[in-house]
Amino acid sequence: MVNEQQVKELVGSLEDPFLHRTLEETKALKEISIKEDKNHVSVKIAIAKTNTAEQMQLQMKVVEVLKNAGAASVGIRFEEHPPEVLEQFRGKASESEAQDLLSPMNKVKFISIASGKGGVGKSTVSVNLAVALARLGKKVGLIDADIYGFSVPDMMGIAQGPKIEGTRIIPVERFGVKVISMGFFVEDNAPVVWRGPMLGKVLDQFFKDVEWGELDYLLLDLPPGTGDVALDIHQMLPASKEIVVTTPHPTAAFVAARAGAMALQTDHEVIGVIENMAWFESKTSGEKEYVFGKGGGPKLAEELRTDLLGQIPLGQPDWNEQDFAPSVYGAMHNTGGIYRDIANKVIAKLG
Numbered sequence: 001m002v003n004e005q006q007v008k009e010l011v012g013s014l015e016d017p018f019l020h021r022t023l024e025e026t027k028a029l030k031e032i033s034i035k036e037d038k039n040h041v042s043v044k045i046a047i048a049k050t051n052t053a054e055q056m057q058l059q060m061k062v063v064e065v066l067k068n069a070g071a072a073s074v075g076i077r078f079e080e081h082p083p084e085v086l087e088q089f090r091g092k093a094s095e096s097e098a099q100d101l102l103s104p105m106n107k108v109k110f111i112s113i114a115s116g117k118g119g120v121g122k123s124t125v126s127v128n129l130a131v132a133l134a135r136l137g138k139k140v141g142l143i144d145a146d147i148y149g150f151s152v153p154d155m156m157g158i159a160q161g162p163k164i165e166g167t168r169i170i171p172v173e174r175f176g177v178k179v180i181s182m183g184f185f186v187e188d189n190a191p192v193v194w195r196g197p198m199l200g201k202v203l204d205q206f207f208k209d210v211e212w213g214e215l216d217y218l219l220l221d222l223p224p225g226t227g228d229v230a231l232d233i234h235q236m237l238p239a240s241k242e243i244v245v246t247t248p249h250p251t252a253a254f255v256a257a258r259a260g261a262m263a264l265q266t267d268h269e270v271i272g273v274i275e276n277m278a279w280f281e282s283k284t285s286g287e288k289e290y291v292f293g294k295g296g297g298p299k300l301a302e303e304l305r306t307d308l309l310g311q312i313p314l315g316q317p318d319w320n321e322q323d324f325a326p327s328v329y330g331a332m333h334n335t336g337g338i339y340r341d342i343a344n345k346v347i348a349k350l351g
């Protein structure tokens with residue numbers, strides 16, 4: 001069990017990656033809360049620039065020092081120092097670092113897509129939401145971090161891996177979305193045994209070494225479930241907005257609620273729920289059959305005190321209009337329209 005003083009000292013001794021002063025010197029620790037029953041430590045830290053690879057590295061260090069000191073789980077939120085505080089320290093930063101403070105990644109909003117268990121359509125939803133946001137004119141990146149499933153390349157019909165230019169990885173662009181997948185770095189669909197820390201390194205590389213350019217949104221297709229790997233990945237991610245995908249069965253929603261709880265515990269904000277495989281609609285009669293039950297999505301949204309962003313029916317894209325992307329719905333497809341409505345809601349929420 002760690003106490004507040006230890007948290008202050010341990011986190012305070014780490015450095016702001018841009019200002020090169022300790023977090024104690026920059027008065028970065030804005031909030032500390034310790035839930036003794038769960039041995040959970042939650043901190044809010046101000047740094048020079050949020051949503052950056054440097055923030056990720058700092059985040060990993062904070063988790064490491066607090067876990068080494070005995071915390072069972074750690075939640076971190078970041079905020080940016082106001083300009084007047086930055087001014088005090090700016091002289092310390094070299095010109096290139098000052099330039100870096102203005103880097104385009106500064107503006108990107110992270111959206112993680114999570115689920116309580118596998119197979120509910122989390123990857124399908126991630127892909128189609130990314131494409132829908134791009135169709136609405138947003139600059140979108142997608143990281144397929146679903147280490148058990150990395151199915152995004154196949155779903156989008158991506159046959160070629162990314163180009164490597166020197167030390168930089170150029171993401172593959174498809175339907176206007178820049179895509180990076182764990183699957184690009186694994187030979188012949190071989191199964192991979194991942195552990196949290198290893199995953200953290202790979203993710204860190206995705207943030208640092210991938211040439212994302214300017215992005216509005218970076219979507220992350222997370223591993224399903226609420227096990228160790230999912231927890232680790234949540235703790236490594238820059239504070240992101242999270243969408244939870246569920247199927248309509250009340251039991252599925254119950255399991256998905258755990259994923260939502262994990263997001264909240266690690267200080268990610270749940271911005272909504274998407275119910276997938278909501279019903280089957282007969283093409284001839286237009287009648288809806290609730291094949292997998294009913295009510296799970298609204299119930300989950302209520303439980304997580306968030307919005308139901310949309311309900312996706314059972315079905316498949318029309319292959320011929322899809323240019324060999326087996327899971328991407330066309331803009332004119334009914335389900336493509338549902339994804340467009342969801343994308344509009346996401347934009348309204350996040351700007």
Ligand SMILES: Nc1ncnc2c1ncn2[C@@H]1O[C@H](COP(=O)(O)OP(=O)(O)OP(=O)(O)O)[C@@H](O)[C@H]1O
Nearest residue numbers: 118119120121122123124149224277312313314315
């Ligand atoms: N609305 C839908 N209608 C019909 N099939 C669907 C729908 N959504 C997803 N599927 C299919 O269900 C299967 C699982 O979907 P997907 O891989 O997206 O799930 P997942 O939650 O990401 O799974 P995992 O995390 O285990 O990889 C896929 O074959 C996909 O094509």
